Amino acid sequence: MTVDPRATVRRPLHLAVGGALVVATALIPSAESAAAPQESEVLLSYACSFPSGTEEIAVRVSAELPSAVRTGEEIQPEGVSVEVELPQSSLRQFTETEAATFSTVAELTVRNTQGDESADASWKDLKAEPVAVPAEGGAALVATGDVPTVSFGSPGRATLAPVALDLDFTSLTADGAPTTPPGLAVRCEPAGEQEGTLGEIAVRGTTDPAVPGPPTSSPAPQPEEPPAAAGPGLSPSVRERIEGLMDRRPDSLDDDPPSSCPVEIPPEWVMTTAEAYAAGYANAAKLDGATALGPAFMKVVLNKRYIADGCASTIDVTSSVDFDHKGKRQLPPSKATFLTYGFMPTTATMVLEQVGDPAHVHSHTVTDSPAWPEETTITAQLTMRLYDVEVNGVPLDVGPNCRTARPFEQVLRGYGQSYPRFGYLVAFGGPLTGYAHIPPFEGCGVDEDLDAVFTAAVSSAGKKADNYTKMMQAPLCVATNPGVNCPPAVPAPER
Incomplete structure (x- = not known):
């Protein structure tokens, strides 16, 4: 690897034990560039040698880094900030010299590591504007500036981690004159064992498959919002065209690909959490009616598996979802009224439990x-x-355990495209449709066995999945990108 020489004020620091790493990039399974910049920061505790003794201070280092680069490509950290919070006890050397203001020039040593190799870079001449020496409490200084580039010569995962920190303080009296002494040099080292990684970067070889991103064949401009036509779903002709393209997929992702077509699992695609709401309707085929579903709150884990197949020109991403309603894995209860057997008004509350x-x-x-x-x-x-079942207005005591005798599988499918964007995309939501097979019921009735009644009225005939469901998903609120689509919106259901 090579290292070549070459501002913002943040909120007050609240040091978390062991440090904290925040990578504010939405890693979502959609056609977005995996090499997009990531806003990275790490919060560390440093032991600093002041004349009065060793003081433990909180330091937040932040920078904008790429998530993926090629071997030999120069990485230029942008927006570098070193925020230092000094406790009141460490300011004694300034108050004793009657300093009114003080500033600092910081030099941060950053260890660039890949595999067993590492090299230290000096992020020096990071300057903080003068601040007043407080009569009480601590003070915060924010040092910013340009830092050297770094490049890595082989593929793999690279990390940038702050290590030593040097602070060169300058203090002035109220009339602007230098204090006696006029300055103070302080050496700081990380305090104890703590996670100190500022950022991780995936380094790819020059012959590796391209970083996933927008196609280079000049696609149509992407609209800011999906067009109104996306709501009802795709037209038959568009869906057929998309399904035709889908036929190119390999028969099995688990099969070993030919050596000339390596399957790529990019290391920069890491799991992250997200939230979303979905709402819609589910048909009860035998009852010739529908019941509302949701709005259902979904807790999502994105990118549990990511495979980019350069030979088949496909990307396959696996994620997972848990429903959550008041701490339970279920959709909200929904009430519906049907004409059971075509003539008897029946009202019931239904809960779908995951x-x-x-x-x-x-x-x-x-x-x-x-x-x-x-x-x-x-x-x-x-x-x-x-x-809460009522038949013709009369309560029917079905007990607390009137449910399907076994779990059933609900499969929903969505189709869409990214350029221009319409239809269903995981990141941006849209319509999902599918069918389910409702099994027989059991546990229904207190004074009498009502299982057969509900099985005959609700359950699917034979083994056919005949109960149609349509859900509208809102855009994802991704934990690593809280400024976009957060808090998650509640979509309007569509039949």
Whole structure:
């Protein structure tokens, strides 16, 4: 690796034990550039040697770094900031010299590491504007400036971590004259064991498959918002075109690809959490009616698996979803009235409860099409519970455990494209549709066995998945990018 020579005021520091790393980039399974800049910061505790003794201070280092680069490509950290919070006890050397203001020039040693190799770079001449020496409490100084570039010569994961910190203080009296002494040099070292990584960068070889990003064949301009036509879903002709492109996928992602077509698992694509709401309707085929679903709050884990196949020109991403309603893995209760057997008005409250593993989300994107079509399948295991049942206005005591005898699989699918954007995309939401098979019921009735009644009225005939569901998902609120689509919006359901 090589190191070549070459402002913002933040909120007050609140030091977390062990430090904290925040990478503010939305790593979402969609057709967005994985090499987009990441806003990175780390909060550390330093032991600093002041004349009065060793003081422990909080230091926040932040910078904008790329998430992925090629071997030999120069990395230029931007927006570098070293924020130092000094406790009142460390300011004695300034108050004793009757200093009214003080400033500092910081030099931060940053260790650039890849595998077993590392090299230290000096981020020096980071200057902080003068601040008043407080009569009480501590003070914060924010040093900013340009720093050297760095490059890495081999593929792999590289890290940047702050190590030693030198602070060169200058103090002035109220009339602007230098104090006696006029300055103070302080050496600081990281205090104890703590996670000190500022950022991680994926370094790729020059012959590796390209970093996923917008296609280079001059796609149509991407609109700021999906066009209104996205709501009802894709037209048959568009859906057929997308499904035709999907036929290019490999028969099995688990099969070993030919040696000339390596499967790439980019290390910069890491798991992150997100939140979203979905709302819609589910048909009860036998009852010839629909019940509202949601708005359902979803807790999402993105990028549990990421595979970019350079031979097939596809990206496959696996994520997961858990529903959450008042701390339970379920959708909100919904009440519906149907004409049971075609003539008897029946009202019931239904709850869909999630069981087993989190719902499985798989998105498949074709990257050699300028449109970047994306197909998504969401599979959840659910049980249905019924309560507060009334038949023709008369309460029917079904007990607390009237539910499907076994879990059933709800599969929802979405189709869309990124350029121009419309239809369903995991990151931006849209319509999801699918069918479910409702099993027989059990546990229904207190004074009498009502299982057969609800099985006959609600459950699917035979093994056919005949209960149609349509859900509208709102855009994701991603934890690493809280300024976009956060808090998550509640979508309007569509039939």
